[in-house]
Amino acid sequence: MEALDIWGHLLQGFATAGTPVNLLWAFVGCALGTAVGVLPGIGPATAVAMLLPITTQVEATASMIFFAGIYYGAMYGGSTTSILLNTPGETATMVTAMEGNKMAKSGRAGAALATAAIGSFVAGSIATVIVTLFAPVVADFAVKLGPPEYFMLMLLAFTTVSAVLGQSTVRGLTALFVGLAAGLVGMDQITGQVRYTGGVPELIDGIEIVLVAVGLFAVAEAMHAVLFEGKLVETENRMSRVTMTVGDWKRSIPAWLRGTAIGAPFGCIPAGGTEIPTFLSYATEKKLARGEHQTEFGAKGAIEGVAGPEAANNATVTTALIPLLTLGIPTSNTTAILLGAFQNYGIQPGPQLFTTSASLVWALIASLYIGNVMLLVLNLPMIGLWVKLLKVPRPQLYAGILIFATVGAYGMRQSAFDLFLLYGIGLVGLVMRRFNFPTAPVLVGMILGPLAEAQLRNAISIGEGSAWIFLQRPMSLALLVLVVSVLLVPRLVQWVARKRLKASNVIS
Amino acid sequence: MRAHAPARHSPFLQALVGVGVLLLAMLLAVGAWLIPSDAGYGGVGPNFLPWVVAIALGICGIVLIRKARRSGFLHMGDHDGEHPYWPGFAWMSAGMLLNAALITRIGFVLSCALCFVLAARGLRSAQAHSSGRPKSWLIDSLVALLIAAPVYWMFTKFLGINLPGLTDSGWL
Numbered sequence: 001m002e003a004l005d006i007w008g009h010l011l012q013g014f015a016t017a018g019t020p021v022n023l024l025w026a027f028v029g030c031a032l033g034t035a036v037g038v039l040p041g042i043g044p045a046t047a048v049a050m051l052l053p054i055t056t057q058v059e060a061t062a063s064m065i066f067f068a069g070i071y072y073g074a075m076y077g078g079s080t081t082s083i084l085l086n087t088p089g090e091t092a093t094m095v096t097a098m099e100g101n102k103m104a105k106s107g108r109a110g111a112a113l114a115t116a117a118i119g120s121f122v123a124g125s126i127a128t129v130i131v132t133l134f135a136p137v138v139a140d141f142a143v144k145l146g147p148p149e150y151f152m153l154m155l156l157a158f159t160t161v162s163a164v165l166g167q168s169t170v171r172g173l174t175a176l177f178v179g180l181a182a183g184l185v186g187m188d189q190i191t192g193q194v195r196y197t198g199g200v201p202e203l204i205d206g207i208e209i210v211l212v213a214v215g216l217f218a219v220a221e222a223m224h225a226v227l228f229e230g231k232l233v234e235t236e237n238r239m240s241r242v243t244m245t246v247g248d249w250k251r252s253i254p255a256w257l258r259g260t261a262i263g264a265p266f267g268c269i270p271a272g273g274t275e276i277p278t279f280l281s282y283a284t285e286k287k288l289a290r291g292e293h294q295t296e297f298g299a300k301g302a303i304e305g306v307a308g309p310e311a312a313n314n315a316t317v318t319t320a321l322i323p324l325l326t327l328g329i330p331t332s333n334t335t336a337i338l339l340g341a342f343q344n345y346g347i348q349p350g351p352q353l354f355t356t357s358a359s360l361v362w363a364l365i366a367s368l369y370i371g372n373v374m375l376l377v378l379n380l381p382m383i384g385l386w387v388k389l390l391k392v393p394r395p396q397l398y399a400g401i402l403i404f405a406t407v408g409a410y411g412m413r414q415s416a417f418d419l420f421l422l423y424g425i426g427l428v429g430l431v432m433r434r435f436n437f438p439t440a441p442v443l444v445g446m447i448l449g450p451l452a453e454a455q456l457r458n459a460i461s462i463g464e465g466s467a468w469i470f471l472q473r474p475m476s477l478a479l480l481v482l483v484v485s486v487l488l489v490p491r492l493v494q495w496v497a498r499k500r501l502k503a504s505n506v507i508s
Numbered sequence: 509m510r511a512h513a514p515a516r517h518s519p520f521l522q523a524l525v526g527v528g529v530l531l532l533a534m535l536l537a538v539g540a541w542l543i544p545s546d547a548g549y550g551g552v553g554p555n556f557l558p559w560v561v562a563i564a565l566g567i568c569g570i571v572l573i574r575k576a577r578r579s580g581f582l583h584m585g586d587h588d589g590e591h592p593y594w595p596g597f598a599w600m601s602a603g604m605l606l607n608a609a610l611i612t613r614i615g616f617v618l619s620c621a622l623c624f625v626l627a628a629r630g631l632r633s634a635q636a637h638s639s640g641r642p643k644s645w646l647i648d649s650l651v652a653l654l655i656a657a658p659v660y661w662m663f664t665k666f667l668g669i670n671l672p673g674l675t676d677s678g679w680l
């Protein structure tokens with residue numbers, strides 16, 4: 001696609017996204033996203049999942065703009081909680097919490113909040129430009145990929161999401177296969193064969209994504225809170241004026257840019273997760289700090305330690321839309337649910353999306369620019385408003401979440417059976433939460449599983465019934481090698497390190 | 509801050525999780541065995557992935573049991589040591605299950621309000637303050653209705669999503 005084409009499409013996108021109705025959807029999405037980001041116990045994935053029933057009524061472009069706003073807003077809101085509240089939050093904001101909390105304790109909460117919000121804006125905007133420029137290029141390239149390559153890409157997404165990102169490979173893989181099993185329930189896409197329904201007619205259409213997402217996140221979270229968090233005492237840091245000094249700006253700007261540079265590539269590859277880029281950015285900032293600034297790390301709180309990771313986080317989250325839109329490969333909980341939302345409209349994200357649903361895609365991309373500006377306004381002058389949300393008493397918060405969970409679960413199919421199923425999935429989620437199983441692989445496995453199966457079967461048909469097809473095509477062979485090395489290299493490194501340690505022990 | 513000494517993660521419970529995974533794998537295997545293998549032209553039939561998943565989950569289950577018996581799971585989360593508070597959980601479960609059972613009979617608003625009040629009661633008793641007082645019941649009921657009713661109106665009136673009502677008016 002030529003540069004001029006992209007410009008034309010983008011302007012068209014702004015025209016669509018800029019209609020009053022769509023602007024309103026974007027605004028409500030951003031506000032709601034910030035709120036769920038601030039509120040503990042509920043994240044963007046849960047919020048989007050609970051609202052999936054609106055896909056049956058609201059037009060596709062409007063609801064995708066709305067969901068994107070939630071997705072984005074939650075990233076801004078999440079940093080507020082991790083800076084002001086002394087409890088470990090979700091992984092995406094864990095790094096922000098390390099320095100942000102220290103800054104808040106030494107009376108600099110305002111500066112931490114400001115650098116987080118402005119950093120998110122800078123990184124989000126740069127990353128949106130990257131999406132604008134590169135998504136069409138990737139889509140053009142992806143058109144040339146056949147089923148074997150697609151299957152391998154999906155396999156790569158499965159391995160990275162389950163085996164690399166979590167702390168335990170076995171638990172990650174278990175979660176992935178549980179997700180794949182859930183995806184098997186219902187009618188097989190190719191032969192029409194019914195699988196694993198146990199004769200229950202409600203299950204022929206498969207298990208609803210809403211149920212699994214809301215059960216695993218919202219219900220399990222509420223159950224975990226009542227069982228284990230009753231005695232947990234939360235303390236809140238004192239707010240201060242949300243401004244940055246000249247010195248703060250000087251230290252923040254390079255950190256934002258470095259964070260963006262670290263974060264953006266991680267979103268583009270089908271590996272997902274914000275843990276690695278945010279930690280990398282934090283480590284970089286700590287290493288580059290000199291003199292007085294260096295001593296602030298881990299003590300008074302260094303502003304670079306908030307600015308860098310926060311920018312990296314937003315850059316990753318934004319560029320993660322590239323694999324989602326161009327390849328149809330989700331790499332996180334929220335993007336998996338966004339893929340589900342597309343599917344509810346009968347739209348399959350992938351290279352063709354840019355031609356078949358061009359107006360939708362470009363309106364979505366334009367809405368990211370608009371959303372970033374809205375969020376900056378929502379999060380800087382109006383920050384005091386959001387901070388009040390932290391005062392919502394826990395019992396009412398979690399009980400309220402259950403009401404919204406009911407809306408999501410019941411609203412999708414109007415079946416009380418689903419509410420019982422929701423409780424059951426909540427129990428599974430509780431066990432997973434308790435024993436530290438990651439949840440993203442379940443969602444990714446469940447949503448991507450049926451697509452991967454179809455690609456696998458198409459690929460083998462192309463190979464006339466032989467699996468050698470995966471080794472005969474250079475691109476798919478390369479991807480296969482990558483998958484195997486992703487699984488084996490960390491293990492080999494560990495093994496060699498252990499051998500060396502043993503050897504050195506023997507010598508000494 | 510904890511009010512009591514941290515509980516230890518029991519290796520028995522960890523092993524039980526592994527057994528659960530193994531049982532699920534067996535169930536899936538039985539299901540896979542019942543699916544016809546007619547592969548047609550493709551060479552891979554509808555029972556292929558079910559077998560892969562069943563076998564992989566079986567292996568995961570065995571590895572989990574072995575890990576639990578040897579060293580226990582590594583890298584557990586932050587809240588590891590808390591003792592579970594079952595009475596609160598029972599209140600919440602009652603709320604959710606009654607909600608599922610009653611929603612089509614007494615309507616979304618009342619059913620969800622009931623769920624809210626019971627769940628909030630469980631959460632309050634977990635925090636062990638002001639749980640039994642009639643005032644907190646009253647506040648919870650009011651808050652429940654103040655959340656459930658507008659949610660009901662918003663979704664049924666503005667978004668056109670079907671939620672069950674007690675009457676046909678669309679307001680309750």
